[in-house]
Amino acid sequence: MSWQAITSRDNPHLQRLRKLAQDGGGYRKLGGVWLEGDHLARAAVQRGVTPALALITDVAAEDAALHAIADAAPKVLVVSPALFKTVSGLESPAQIGFELALPAQPRIDARADTVVLDRLQDAGNVGTILRSAGALGFRQVLALKGTAALWSPKVLRAGMGAHFGLKLVEGLSVEDLDALQVPLLATSSHSDAMLHQAELPSPCAWVMGHEGQGVSDTLMQRCALRIGIPQPGGEESLNVASAASICLYESARRRLARS
Template sequence: MKSVTSRDNPFYKELKHLAGSSHALRKAGRSLLDGVHLCQAYLDLIGQPLHCIVSEGALANPEVAAIVDRVEAARASAQSTVISLPDALFGALSQVEHGIHLLFLVDTPRPATPEALVQSAVLLDGVQDPGNAGSILRSAGAAGIRQVYCSPGTASIWSPKVLRAAMGAHFVLEIFENVDLAALVRAARVPVLATSGYASERIYDVDLSRPVAWLLGHEGKGVSDTLLNLATHRVVIPHAGAVESLNVAACAAVCFFEQLRQQQGA
């Protein structure tokens, strides 16, 4: 384990720059995982990080110590490094109030976008709130969906806020950013279902036992007219009461788990 104690240390200064800027993280092709749950999920589902950063105080936490030990045990083969920081220096890196001081710095996966949709997937058309985006990813992963396509204008999907909201779902998904969704929908080999509060076809009346792609739109504007016109179906979740519509993340969860229910023959 290496110890860094100075604010002027080049590694610390670079780390602080990355922690304070999603743009810097994207440019570097890196992501920061904050906290025990995300770091544990990464180790279990992906493997070793580039760097494990821990505060001196957090080393007394048994969960943190176990993660650090796993990284150190694999260090020779994985080239991972463990860096310890005084609590005061670590505090400038984390966006989590009263969190456990543990970070992984990892390479952001950048899979090549497939030529066509051939399996169940989620298409995000300008979903901007990081909490919504992360919740949608979490529901998708839990429902067995494995691909997510994001248009330009969608929240930065590997940002710390989206990562925290998704609770490790990133690591079971293939995520494609800055995708031309119109071209993707035109070439799709599975039905594309666009959610709309103005549609007449209920999701419960559509055959979801086969693969489908779910098209979810901006929190205020919904799915763009261009994509609505390209979709195979426009579908609605019926609801009662005076509330106008569901939050997009809640809508996504209902859709995904209705699909799972039909697939399982429940």
């Protein structure tokens, strides 16, 4: 393990970290992932992830807890808070961050409880759904082409560490979902049944569609059930992340009731 003080903003490591921090899809080109903040860094370590590199401010390095987090990396770069700010993609930068090697994309698990993301655009929605999936026992998330980059800094922040307990597969076509051997369920205003009345299969794959357009017609045709969420308050629709949390909770509740 080595600790190295960096004073130049042109240091090659810092240049690489800037690209990872400030380009949402940069990880696809560079093969690395930027995690900013002690919460995400700690979540990764607790899940057994070994970072390739840690970046920490000289101020944070004086904190024993943050120093210990940085020690999880084989190489630690120490910078001033001002220099850390040149890397960070945040208005109020954290004091510590990790670079991880981009995890290898796994094969689709045909029988896993799954969430399918159909062209979701908002990184906050995607990260929130990942967090709900992890909390409610849906360990696989499949993202179709056009969905916000799963390992982007914004999605990572919204996921709050959920990434490290999930099997994440992205860049898929609708046809790639043929690998699943569980029924696909979609929320729709043109529903076959309401959520509280529907017979929900287990395991299953919940399909969550584009914020404005919903689930594509091609994908909807592959779904075994179209399910509505009761909205007695009279709103026209729900935010997709809210809808996902409701549906995943109902599946999890029934799974627990059967066990």
